Amino acid sequence: xxxxxxxxxxxxxxxxxxxxxxxxxxxxxxxxxxxxxxxxxxxxxxxxxxxxxxxxxxxxxxxx
Numbered sequence: 001x002x003x004x005x006x007x008x009x010x011x012x013x014x015x016x017x018x019x020x021x022x023x024x025x026x027x028x029x030x031x032x033x034x035x036x037x038x039x040x041x042x043x044x045x046x047x048x049x050x051x052x053x054x055x056x057x058x059x060x061x062x063x064x
Contacts, residue, residue: 004034004045011038027053
């Protein structure tokens with residue numbers, strides 16, 4: 001697993017404030033994008049290359 005020390009996690013602006021399950025993304029680290037469950041911030045995180053993350057976001061947003 002990549003080192004995510006120093007990651008700045010953020011939730012989507014579409015996340016609700018009622019404590020629902022959301023994902024958080026950290027894209028401030030060089031060469032890696034971290035994704036984790038906001039309800040389990042000390043749990044496991046997935047990591048992706050920036051190119052793979054951009055491809056995923058493009059696909060799910062309907063732009064690709």
